[in-house]
Amino acid sequence: MQFDWHYAVSLLANGDFWKAVGTVVQLSLETWVLGIVLGFVLALARQSPRRSLNRAAALYIWFFRSLPLLVLLIFVYNLPQVFPATSVLLSNPYAAGLIALVLSEAAYIAEIHRGGLLAVHKGQLEAGKALGIRYSGVQRLIVIPQALRVALPTLANEYITIVKLTSLVSVISLSEILLVGQQLYTQNFLVMETMLAVAFYYVLIVTVFSYLLRRLERHLDVSQRTPRAVADSASSGAAPEPATPARQGEHALRVRGARKHYGPLEVLKGIDLDVRFGEVVSIIGPSGSGKTTLIRTLNGLEGLDAGTVELCGAPFLRGSGEPEGSLGPRVHMAGIVQVGMVFQGFNLFPHKTVLDNVLLAPRHHGHAADSELRALGLALLSKVGLREHAGKYPHQLSGGQQQRVAIARALAMRPQVMLFDEPTSALDPELVGDVLKVIEDLARDDMTMIIVTHEMKFAFQVSDRVVFMEAGQIVQAGAPRELLDNRSERMGRFLKDVQLA
Secondary structure, eight states: OOOHHHHHGGGOOOHHHHHHHHHHHHHHHHHHHHHHHHHHHHHHHHHHHOHHHHHHHHHHHHHHHSSSSHHHHHEEEEEEEOGGGGHHHHHHHHHHHHHHHHHHHHHHHHHHHHHHHSSHHHHHHHHHHHHHOOHHHHHHIHHHHHHHHHHHHHHHHHHHHHHHHGGGGGTTTTOOOOHHHHHHHHHEEEEEEEHHHHHHHHHHHHHHHHHHHHHHHHHHHGGGGGOOOOOOOOOSSOOOOOOOOOOOOSSEEEEEEEEEEETTTTEEEEEEEEEEEEEEEEEEOOTTTTTHHHHHHHHTTOOOOOEEETTTEEEEEEEETTTTOOOOOOHHHHHTTTEEEETTOOOOOOOOOOHHHHHHHHHHHTOOHHHHHHHHHHHHHHHOOGGGGSSSSSSSSOOHHHOOOOOOOEHHTOOOOEEEEETTTOOHHHHHHHHHHHHHHHHHTTEEEEEEEHHHHHHHOOEEEEEEEEETTTEEEEOOOHHHHOOOOHHHHHHHHHHOO
């Protein structure tokens, strides 16, 4: 039989085919979007520390990835035979097909999302938490945008798979492209000509949406964006300085009996520490002495096993092993906004500009009108010498510049206490000085600071008090000159190769 090219070409203008194309596009897009939403919920549940949620999500994913879609389609469409009340919805082939496709695809998309979530560095979550942003806000503002950007190429590929899977819905008599083709070739027996047209329509849909999804992927790729100029705030007057809340009492921070274990290893062994308002305390000691663990327990990024922390005279943290138990997340999150944290690895949000990094938390907490916050953000960036970089993204900055942005971001929350965890250890030697100068300026501004550092000369020059730790304990503490004149034998060995003059 000769191939009928005239008939095959005429099918490209067939109204039934184009109507079926609309059905496939609508069905595939709705399946994709709903699958992305449900899949993300499943992925979050799969990552949850709650065993019941984790197990339930894992069971869902296992079951629907094991079940053939064709079987699921037939089962859902015939479910009214068992539950007649469902016939209102499931007697419609489109609704039944959509439900079956979403149930199946959500299981696959959940694993794609889980890969995206695992790609978001733990430091991003900690940075959000340190800014007082609760779990839902961290997910919405920080994790989901980054995870989706990582997962988008695979999600785009999954959309193409969904388009092709819609052909299976023909088994429940939905008038999609394949069913229209089958109806035509059963009338004229021109199977090859009809199936060529069917193939054309599927290729057309996939080609168009592949192009659109590539455009979306490029739009979300911040590494391809060029820095943009950021105009000064339109508000009149000088840019405001960050206001510090009124101080109450003598001590900004008081730690009593802080203990922390990692399995059988006791990292903190009953730490007591008082920090007065306006005081700069540097914590030094050999690697593994518990310095970083201590500073992370001071704002609750690491939970205490025993002991208490008071912030501005009010209870802030309590160890889980205390008779009364921990104080709970509500008290912790209410206080953490008063504690600024600067991390060793910067932990800037890569999908946000420099200015947006600085303003993310104040905007989230509704501290002021956006124009006022913008002026504050620009003032803080000027303070750390980065005003001209406000429109750049973190990857467009040097390490020293990123760390200075991190300091400005912490200051934007107007904290009572600033914590610095090895703020220069990840920097090249020539970049260290710029960061230390910013910290020195904060010390002159009477900012309360606790600094974990290996920069011995800096620690003894800028600090009101130096604390020497070893093996999870405070071995010696005092004013810098006093400590140098009366150093213990162990501290003397630690400082023997350090030039402080």
